[in-house]
Amino acid sequence: MTNERYESGLARLREIDGEAGARVIESLQSIAPDLARYTIEFPFGDIYQRPGLDLPSRELITVAALTALGHCEPQLNVHINAALNVGCTPGQIVETIIQMAVYAGFPAALKGMAVAKDVFTERGLIDD
Amino acid sequence: MTNERYESGLARLREIDGEAGARVIESLQSIAPDLARYTIEFPFGDIYQRPGLDLPSRELITVAALTALGHCEPQLNVHINAALNVGCTPGQIVETIIQMAVYAGFPAALKGMAVAKDVFTERGLIDD
Amino acid sequence: MTNERYESGLARLREIDGEAGARVIESLQSIAPDLARYTIEFPFGDIYQRPGLDLPSRELITVAALTALGHCEPQLNVHINAALNVGCTPGQIVETIIQMAVYAGFPAALKGMAVAKDVFTERGLIDD
Amino acid sequence: MTNERYESGLARLREIDGEAGARVIESLQSIAPDLARYTIEFPFGDIYQRPGLDLPSRELITVAALTALGHCEPQLNVHINAALNVGCTPGQIVETIIQMAVYAGFPAALKGMAVAKDVFTERGLIDD
Amino acid sequence: MTNERYESGLARLREIDGEAGARVIESLQSIAPDLARYTIEFPFGDIYQRPGLDLPSRELITVAALTALGHCEPQLNVHINAALNVGCTPGQIVETIIQMAVYAGFPAALKGMAVAKDVFTERGLIDD
Amino acid sequence: MTNERYESGLARLREIDGEAGARVIESLQSIAPDLARYTIEFPFGDIYQRPGLDLPSRELITVAALTALGHCEPQLNVHINAALNVGCTPGQIVETIIQMAVYAGFPAALKGMAVAKDVFTERGLIDD
Numbered sequence: 001m002t003n004e005r006y007e008s009g010l011a012r013l014r015e016i017d018g019e020a021g022a023r024v025i026e027s028l029q030s031i032a033p034d035l036a037r038y039t040i041e042f043p044f045g046d047i048y049q050r051p052g053l054d055l056p057s058r059e060l061i062t063v064a065a066l067t068a069l070g071h072c073e074p075q076l077n078v079h080i081n082a083a084l085n086v087g088c089t090p091g092q093i094v095e096t097i098i099q100m101a102v103y104a105g106f107p108a109a110l111k112g113m114a115v116a117k118d119v120f121t122e123r124g125l126i127d128d
Numbered sequence: 129m130t131n132e133r134y135e136s137g138l139a140r141l142r143e144i145d146g147e148a149g150a151r152v153i154e155s156l157q158s159i160a161p162d163l164a165r166y167t168i169e170f171p172f173g174d175i176y177q178r179p180g181l182d183l184p185s186r187e188l189i190t191v192a193a194l195t196a197l198g199h200c201e202p203q204l205n206v207h208i209n210a211a212l213n214v215g216c217t218p219g220q221i222v223e224t225i226i227q228m229a230v231y232a233g234f235p236a237a238l239k240g241m242a243v244a245k246d247v248f249t250e251r252g253l254i255d256d
Numbered sequence: 257m258t259n260e261r262y263e264s265g266l267a268r269l270r271e272i273d274g275e276a277g278a279r280v281i282e283s284l285q286s287i288a289p290d291l292a293r294y295t296i297e298f299p300f301g302d303i304y305q306r307p308g309l310d311l312p313s314r315e316l317i318t319v320a321a322l323t324a325l326g327h328c329e330p331q332l333n334v335h336i337n338a339a340l341n342v343g344c345t346p347g348q349i350v351e352t353i354i355q356m357a358v359y360a361g362f363p364a365a366l367k368g369m370a371v372a373k374d375v376f377t378e379r380g381l382i383d384d
Numbered sequence: 385m386t387n388e389r390y391e392s393g394l395a396r397l398r399e400i401d402g403e404a405g406a407r408v409i410e411s412l413q414s415i416a417p418d419l420a421r422y423t424i425e426f427p428f429g430d431i432y433q434r435p436g437l438d439l440p441s442r443e444l445i446t447v448a449a450l451t452a453l454g455h456c457e458p459q460l461n462v463h464i465n466a467a468l469n470v471g472c473t474p475g476q477i478v479e480t481i482i483q484m485a486v487y488a489g490f491p492a493a494l495k496g497m498a499v500a501k502d503v504f505t506e507r508g509l510i511d512d
Numbered sequence: 513m514t515n516e517r518y519e520s521g522l523a524r525l526r527e528i529d530g531e532a533g534a535r536v537i538e539s540l541q542s543i544a545p546d547l548a549r550y551t552i553e554f555p556f557g558d559i560y561q562r563p564g565l566d567l568p569s570r571e572l573i574t575v576a577a578l579t580a581l582g583h584c585e586p587q588l589n590v591h592i593n594a595a596l597n598v599g600c601t602p603g604q605i606v607e608t609i610i611q612m613a614v615y616a617g618f619p620a621a622l623k624g625m626a627v628a629k630d631v632f633t634e635r636g637l638i639d640d
Numbered sequence: 641m642t643n644e645r646y647e648s649g650l651a652r653l654r655e656i657d658g659e660a661g662a663r664v665i666e667s668l669q670s671i672a673p674d675l676a677r678y679t680i681e682f683p684f685g686d687i688y689q690r691p692g693l694d695l696p697s698r699e700l701i702t703v704a705a706l707t708a709l710g711h712c713e714p715q716l717n718v719h720i721n722a723a724l725n726v727g728c729t730p731g732q733i734v735e736t737i738i739q740m741a742v743y744a745g746f747p748a749a750l751k752g753m754a755v756a757k758d759v760f761t762e763r764g765l766i767d768d
């Protein structure tokens with residue numbers, strides 16, 4: 001079942017998401033291993049391999065979208081970590097989430113910021 | 129206040145949702161008993177009485193919709209249980225949730241699968 | 257950085273949201289104090305100062321919107337408290353949430369009612 | 385098939401929505417007359433009969449919810465007309481839509497206001 | 513760039529979506545041919561190839577999800593056509609959309625039914 | 641009523657959105673001039689003045705969010721134009737919209753791409 005998309009996707013997933021990505025994939029093995037495989041192959045084996053945007057830009061637009069959608073806290077946690085992993089600054093992440101108040105409303109921005117605060121605190125970037 | 133729609137709806141709710149449905153209705157009694165009554169009368173007394181789709185098909189489209197909407201975990205839990213109660217296989221439920229990655233994105237599908245994993249584990253259908 | 261909008265917004269926030277509003281603002285200080293400032297200035301310094309609707313009406317439309325959006329429980333908790341603080345009755349809040357079953361579906365209404373139940377129980381308005 | 389809920393719902397629909405409501409019901413006859421019936425029975429035969437909120441308040445919370453959801457322009461058109469029919473002022477409707485910028489973002493509010501502008505223009509309430 | 517997933521996906525797309533699917537793919541060629549390719553490879557080359565649900569069931573859950581999301585009329589048009597192409601009856605499609613009134617509210621169901629009416633009329637299944 | 645935020649916001653709006661932004665503001669004058677003022681003051685006078693992200697990055701995260709939300713075509717049109725105005729390449733905009741297939745599903749990405757195609761065609765960036 002493994003193939004080039006899977007292998008390059010898994011490498012990219014590890015590079016970007018680290019431990020958190022591995023946990024998502026692992027958690028699917030007992031119920032839907034094919035969803036784990038698609039998650040590796042399509043987002044990470046196809047999209048995050050594309051040259052048109054650098055990884056920090058890709059993670060910021062993902063943080064923007066997940067904050068705007070408003071119901072994706074677990075994935076937002078993974079991607080705020082990923083944004084930091086690929087070189088985004090905490091300040092860029094905070095700016096991205098603040099701007100979502102304009103496009104998706106203050107509740108979505110406040111929820112997104114609460115997730116960012118959890119991640120930043122866990123990584124020792126802020127005291128709380 | 130009881131009537132034919134209420135009586136047939138309550139019977140259908142018990143058939144489909146079992147204990148979980150009873151808990152939803154019970155939880156409303158102290159604050160909004162009329163919302164409990166409407167929940168019995170309209171979804172279960174009207175819609176789930178209709179002949180045009182069998183109950184397993186009705187539950188799969190509900191699982192699809194709740195997964196796609198992305199913010200309905202408690203109701204998704206109830207309806208994944210309901211799908212199993214009326215004869216859907218775990219495999220059909222997993223397929224339905226995987227397909228939502230196409231139409232509502234991977235975060236919605238991953239959240240839906242996490243709810244399915246909880247239900248399947250609680251019912252001893254998978255080990256975790 | 258303080259100004260007239262900020263000062264009048266902070267007074268309005270305290271009047272409407274009380275302790276809960278103060279906690280939201282406080283929680284932002286270590287990560288995004290500017291989002292705290294915007295939350296005070298725009299919603300409370302601009303919008304909730306406007307004469308065209310009284311405060312109880314403003315809180316009911318907010319409860320309606322947050323219930324319909326479906327993914328804003330923390331903010332819905334704050335605004336159900338706020339609605340009570342500015343003179344809405346528990347019955348008006350319950351009616352507003354029930355009506356959302358028509359426009360956003362039963363799951364959204366049931367989730368909104370669960371938040372209302374928490375608030376009403378904490379304030380001793382219902383027994384649970 | 386007609387019954388008390390249907391009859392009182394139809395009367396309420398005519399009172400609130402006038403021509404626009406009649407057109408919605410009529411448009412369903414060739415494809416899903418039962419959805420027309422449910423639309424009369426549940427929203428108008430059950431919910432809009434309840435005493436806990438007056439009709440202008442019910443229409444304002446509906447305008448709020450439909451604006452916040454963002455994808456319901458035809459229904460928002462019907463309900464802005466309905467709000468005017470039951471005695472809401474144009475100013476109250478405008479205030480409700482402006483406030484949604486806070487909770488659902490500026491795009492939702494701007495889209496809602498464009499619908500209000502169409503309705504107000506058609507009714508001769510503003511020049512355009 | 514073509515491969516097995518692409519070839520089997522294209523065949524499945526033609527089988528399910530016919531002309532409408534071809535138009536979606538064609539419309540992307542001048543701006544984002546890779547999105548056309550992914551649309552063929554992932555939904556149709558991966559998901560709609562899976563054995564766990566038959567095609568009519570897959571199309572009904574797609575109709576359910578797109579109706580519930582509420583902002584996907586063009587895709588809903590394609591998939592109501594697709595549902596008919598793979599053997600769903602008009603009655604099953606109507607039932608699926610009616611049921612969404614429960615889970616996503618009446619506006620979403622009414623919008624979905626308007627799309628179904630367009631499709632059924634265009635295919636001569638109903639008079640209008 | 642004008643003030644520093646309004647003046648700097650109006651200048652920023654003209655710089656970013658050009659004609660399209662002016663039309664949005666103009667269209668509000670007959671119904672809700674205060675919503676026009678807030679649109680200038682908060683998004684453009686506060687947020688788009690902030691130094692933490694450059695304007696091209698701000699426009700890409702806005703394109704991402706509006707594509708993901710799925711119901712904001714008019715605003716997405718304005719912001720795809722704005723992205724081009726502040727120096728984003730068509731390729732970066734296309735990449736941003738493609739990536740939304742992962743997080744919000746293919747319908748949202750396809751709808752976003754249709755808006756981009758309109759804008760690119762109107763500006764002579766692609767033939768259609």
